[in-house]
Amino acid sequence: MSARIAAVDYYLPQEVLTNADLSAQFPEWSVEKIASKTGIHRRHISAADEFSSDLATAAGRKLFADHGIEPESIEYLIVCTQSPDFYLPSTACIVQEQLGIPTTAGATDITLGCSGYIYALGLAKGLIESGQVSNVLVITADTYTKFINPSDKSVRTIFGDGAAATLVLGDGAADAITAITYGTDGSGAKALIVPSGGLRSGGSVQPKSDPAARSLEATQYDLYMDGPDIFNFTLDVVPSSVSKILEKAGLTEDQVDLFVFHQANAFMLEHLRKKLGVPAEKFFVALEDFGNTVSSTIPIALTEAERQGRLQPGMRVMLLGFGVGLSWGGLITTW
Template identity: 45%
Template sequence: MGVKIQALEYYFPENKVSNEMLRERFPDYDFTKFESKVGIMSRYWVDSNETALDLAEQACLKLFENIDRTQVEYIVYCTQSPEYILPTTACLLQERLGLSRTVGAFDFNLGCSGYVYGLSLAKGLIESGQVNNVLLVTAETYSKYLNEEDRSNRAIFGDAATATFLIKSNREGLKQFAFGSDGSGAEKLIIKNGGTKNSCILNPETKVYGSDNQYTDNNLYMNGPEIFNFTAENIPDFTKKVLEINKMELQNPDYFIFHQANSFMLEFLRKRIKIEKEKFYINMADGGNTVSNTIPIALKRLANDLGNIAAPLSVVVVGFGVGLSWAGGIIEIDNSLI
């Protein structure tokens, strides 16, 4: 028995923010250099009254155009933008979608590695015989965490949601996964206030990092150079480990899809690992860094770009970032993703 992806959809909020629009707000920021280096042309942000749950609902409704919602047996919901501290947002999604009360549902808090972790969790639930299918949802609204004057991060991050339906199959569409974590790097990408350790503070002190980042402890803080160093030090060898546990050589997979953080970092990793350019998929110009959503969005776009897929294609997926955490595995895609 195996597990495969039967369907995948993604959803962006309606509010599209181009680099031209950001240039009007930040006239001194060099967006020409940003576009050539980072590779992002536009991103989508929710309105003030719109949440990640709203995006998740819309992504699932798109999925249900081709999948019978009454078949869903379990919701696995990845978000760092929960509706509330409690209850779990997955339960709210179950009610919104009108799913059976026999459906299992839980959230897990992971960012850029979250989709790969979610695939592994779904694989475990199905292969252990607990359920026949899993609805894996990712949803993020990092725009709500960005300081109004943080030019760098406002240019990078976008909001989105995805819905993936995984089913029991005779084919091993999800192969072996590997994982990593390093909590000592937690403060390299963090929102310090808002949890049980530190509540949000009215009029907190504004801090400056670099020339383009302003934030408070109520906002998202990212030490970009340190995140890059962490990725450069860990992901090349980790990718080789993912190949080894799946008994594959570097030339065997059809494609590689890494977390779409920025094109400069991705090109660095591709060259360091020595992956062929034609096999290394990058598609983030429209949407930007949507955290846990980037890999499923890229998977859907890859399938659409390819058109008819004559036979299942093997794709190495690797996520990395906030936590610090990372995860990787090999999956197969086919025409069901189109």
């Protein structure tokens, strides 16, 4: 059996945080300035009583309803999240019950962020092509906004909450998901970190992630991002990853019909597009209404590209995720 992406859909929380809302709190940042720096106009925010399992369940139900999928048919569930409801049990166990997936199905979490969708697809492919199951439901869900210090405008302008659900089936062509590449550099772990709230809270964080060093009054989590470090890391690993994926796939860049990268921010994506020499019409961006939804940016972008007619059956698509970890991964999929 060969694995393929059969269906994708997403869910966003109802509450919306606009650039006007942020500008009202931070008058030194105009609506235009926020939009020009990030490419984002609004982002969706999970409610106080809304958590990753809720978003994941809503995304799964939407996929089932919109694509005529029966919960009873699911044989394995992977939930990718860095904002789990609890330390234990796994979020996947909660979502399995909420979605009515059979108790005979496997269910597990993976804890990855910006590269998580690629890793989850790789695991789904392995489960299917090794004959363990015939399908896998991959759900990405993150509520990063719950980690953010409300006075930290640098990350409040970027991140939004959301979830996406992808059905991977074992009835595809041999090259439906191929040329998967991975990468990890834990030396950059502190470049994007939640320094509080875990078992090691406060013990080993670098000084500049300390809220006091950022002139912030500490809250419960105080997510920290070293923007320049993340930017430089991205410029280093993305071009080499693209080359490696193309080499593994036996393709040239012009044989790829669409490039869908992790939707970090518009400035970074445009810089990467120009560095790689990818024509704008082959480089899909879906940030304006969503923000950076971490593990869900790629499947949200895929859904939007399909709805807008930019993604058609038979097209070769390069997917590439990169960020927190530091971690990256990419692949070629035939739609």
